[in-house]
Amino acid sequence: MRRLRAECAWKAGQTHRSLARYLLEETHETLEAIDTGDAALLREELGDLLLQVYFHAVIAEETGEFTLDDVAADVIAKMHRRNPHVFGPEAASGDTPEQINEAWEAIKAAEKQRDSVTDGIPPTLPALLYADKVLDRLARAGTPAAASADGDLGDRPLALVAEARETGVDPEQALRDAVRRLL
Numbered sequence: 001m002r003r004l005r006a007e008c009a010w011k012a013g014q015t016h017r018s019l020a021r022y023l024l025e026e027t028h029e030t031l032e033a034i035d036t037g038d039a040a041l042l043r044e045e046l047g048d049l050l051l052q053v054y055f056h057a058v059i060a061e062e063t064g065e066f067t068l069d070d071v072a073a074d075v076i077a078k079m080h081r082r083n084p085h086v087f088g089p090e091a092a093s094g095d096t097p098e099q100i101n102e103a104w105e106a107i108k109a110a111e112k113q114r115d116s117v118t119d120g121i122p123p124t125l126p127a128l129l130y131a132d133k134v135l136d137r138l139a140r141a142g143t144p145a146a147a148s149a150d151g152d153l154g155d156r157p158l159a160l161v162a163e164a165r166e167t168g169v170d171p172e173q174a175l176r177d178a179v180r181r182l183l
Helices: 002-007 016-036 039-062 068-082 097-112 127-140 155-166 171-182
Strands: none
Touching: 002 039, 016 039, 039 068, 068 097, 127 155, 127 171, 155 171
């Protein structure tokens, strides 16, 4: 990527902001590959997604912000902190997935020290995923939201997201699967 930035005028002209759309596009292409179950396509799309990570890291390196090694070190440190059941002094193999997730969320909350339970949820997420995240955070904070299937047009899908959460269904994936069945 360093050589490409040095020898390709288009790549040299890119910024974090100008590349944002490609990061989003590659993310969606990776999700599509997952949905198809095509391992070769997934491999290709994960490579394209990783290329975006490299691209952004090299831009940051050029401006002295951080390096790819910094990014990798941060991920490693985060995994160690948030997985004490694996890396901690009292590593336990008997934790359930639910207990592991709750511990992860508690550690993350302590690290982030947010003012609101919904801080950190990007409002630019697709609406269904955004609703799911907000409902999850509110429920974990002990203030579940009441969604009514009898309300306005916005309330009805929100109620469906709440219903999906109650039954352990990922509403985003359920809708994607339903739409795919139409094709």
